[in-house]
Amino acid sequence: MRRWLIALSASLPLCAQLAPPVASYDIRASLDAQKHTITGEQTLTWVNDSPDTVPTLQFHLYMNAFRNSRSTFFRESGGQLRGDRAAEDGWGWIQVNSMKLEDGTDLTPRIRCISPDDGNPDDCTVIEVPLSEPVRPGAALRVSMRFTTQLPKVFARTGYRGDFHLAGQWFPKIGVWETKGFRYAEKSGWNCHQFHANSEFYSNYGDYRVELTVPSRFVVGATGELVKRTDDAQRGTSTYWFAQPSVTDFAWTAQPGFLRVERMFEARKQTTPEELASAARLHGISLEDARLSDVKMIALIQPEHAEQTERHFQALATALKYFGLWYGRYPYRTITVVDPPHGAGGAGGMEYPTFITAGTSYRLPRDVLTLELVTVHEFGHQFWMQLVASNEFEESWLDEGFNTYSTGKIVDKVYGGTSLPLTVFGSNLWSWLRLPKLTQASMDRAAHVGTPVRDPLATRAWEFYDSSSYSINSYSRTGVALRTLEALLGEDTMARVMRAYHQRWRFRHPHSRDFQQVVQEVSGRDLDWFFSQFVFGSRKLDYAVSEIRNRRLDTPVGVFEKGGGKQTVTAKEARRRDEEREKRGEKPQYESWVKVERLGDAIAPQEIEIRFRDGHIERRAWDGQGRWAKFTFTRAAEIESATIDPQRRYALDVNLANNSRKADYNTALSTQWSVRLLFWAQNTMLWLTALV
């Protein structure tokens, strides 16, 4: 193996080294397609880039999450994830057969399973190996390992179905050594979490060189670039060499039936000079820095989805363009999208470096954008997960949520929203019924509003109230929070914030406070109130206009002091004076007030817009601190309506309908909708009449 690696290094003008390699892998593996096992050997080169002396090594053995029902993953998930159920006869596992240091020291007997998160003695998704000689700061350690991986039946992003194989998290992978003060580390140590049900991954950057041997009939796709392929006619196998520097992981797929199609993303054709100039101007960079690079797009498509191949490429090209223009050019030379077959949905919608799995269905209607959404989203993880490698275990909002926000902006901008699949015999009734398209912004907000606010966004993935809270907070609610932030800062400032954060933390491992710092630096504003309540806190935002009153200021009646004596104004007298004023053409005066309320526990500065019947508009600011506030006006016109947060900056507000109030009840609207409900009831009754 070493020989071809040396030859490869010499001959390959791979992408420039983008990140200093900390954990690099040279892997040789072969697939037994009958047993769905992978036999492999790997040499890990781990560089101690910390000032600490490291006495042990810790590795993830993710595949052991599927070993039995007593693993932490199974205990937490109950064998179900993302609508998928683990097959009872499809367990997966990984076994480290040997582990040796470069000097021949055999570490195998020292391997022991540990459970740093929950102490589960039955979980073996993390192993620890004490070293005889600690690794000094700056030193590199070479560890050779032999392992066997049994793929599970497709479940939780990985596995096999029939002759389809998706190998994700399939090799022993070293944890991340975090020195004291790095991210949230209070003391130096390994950040190597067990595999949880609600969790993804975290690892260092490194260079990967992987040699895969599979039966020749298989079509293979993987992270990185295919360097070469050789065929062994006698054994009926083919060997593929893949290489990719500066990535955090390596995944691959193999299936005989894949249609492999390639297209080039030609940056000059995909972007106009105006778009480049606009991006350069917005971010204060040169045109050269704004320019994108050409990328080879590879699609591995199921034959029955052949007619959707171009949709995959269009979605990829859209994502390459906008992520590139907004956050910085995609630095790798390839991107591979895998279309899993029927029944392997559990392997779909997943991201690995330069390699993503999407998901579609047979005869997916053109106006249902599931395929585009998932492709753009998974590609987006190249930016929020791979290039900015936050810790997905501990702060899932930084990758899933940021990506939900970015994906939503692209999909809403380019596609204008999606129809929902309401298909009958392959035709979508949604469009026929002219139902409005749904934007991502609307769908994210619906998810946010419909789910109680129980956890801060920045919560460790397995410590959320439940899996629903994990997914809503990690995805939709973060999307809504970032849209709120965008509305508060302005679209351009937010664009600069996101690019600055991305560029500063590219090929690094930021945490939530790093993002807050960038936001405050770029915007020049103290936003601690926002982050403490909505990112590190779980406050619910709900402001309402609760009351509007208009009172005509007629001539007062009763006894009044006048000229040292008492004067009585009767009701009759008062009416007479009012009538006289009206005859003179004087407009009556009104004392009007608006009451606004804070129904939630979140506090946010608010603006209130009050519209009067004569067209006059008043605006008032409220710090939003109290439980309620009253604004009183004396004018020659009544208040027609009042709106709190008229610009709708706070998408986080859980009730938009109560943000405004009209003095008069909107009879036309209620009549129209009452009639519509009546019509629906009439038709339901006619269906019942027809059936029974």
Added chain:
Amino acid sequence: MLPLIAYWSGLGRAWRRKRMLALYWFFHTLCAAAAALPLMAVAVPQLGRSRLGDELMRQFDLAWLAEIASAAGAAAPAVVFAILAASAVLLLGAVFLAAGAVPLLAEEGALYSPETFWRGAGRNFWPFLRLALYSFIPYGAAFAIAGLLRRGAQALWGEGLAARPLVLADYARMALLIVLFGLISTAMDFAKVRLALSGSRQSLRACFASLRLVWRNPGVVFWLWACFAATGAALAWAYVELAVRLEGGGAALVVVLVLLQQAYVLARIVLRFAAWGAAAELDPILRPLPAPEPTPAPVPVHDYQI
């Protein structure tokens, strides 16, 4: 030809019952209003006060629907109960009105008056209601057949890597289910006619006798149902095409839309009447009524004279 003849005859019978149509529509609308009221109480008032009401309702905003669901909070069980109660009102109303209309459509010479309508509704309500409940048996059987087909398809192709055969099997299953529902629905029309004409209260017998009739004359019944289904689909298409052009318009267009909605409801009621009329037309042809019991010859009155 027989299905077409019955179809036209059914339409003719419906057309001749214009006053009954008006009465039926009125009470049908009353029942629907009773069912819709609880929903109106939940959905409409909040937005009637909001400046965003027009916008939220026009766009049918998902987030707003979530707001409503969220705002319902503790009242959610009450809303669910209201929906169930509304469904019960709709079902009972549908059966009651059908019980009044079917006899007048089935008997060619019967004279219409509101009294005869309500008398028929009162007399036939319980047999019709029982029939409605018994109809769950054949509908359940149709579901079971579809379920078996699904299992079969799953067993044949479920483990494969292609969805195509499963999707095509699903289309076939769906088509079969629609046709079975259509045939059962038409059979229930025949059963209603038979119950109304014979004055029998044996709903279960009428149900199975009508299913037997359909079993023996599947072609005629299928084409009859197909005629009505095609007409219904054409009406729905025309309604949607017109309605989308009127949505979001001013007050005048809203009024036109409301009129259009009610015209559509009326047209559907006419189709329902026509289906019952067509069943009445076909019933004696496909399944002649049993010969009447021989009645004893009248005894001369004077024989009883003492």
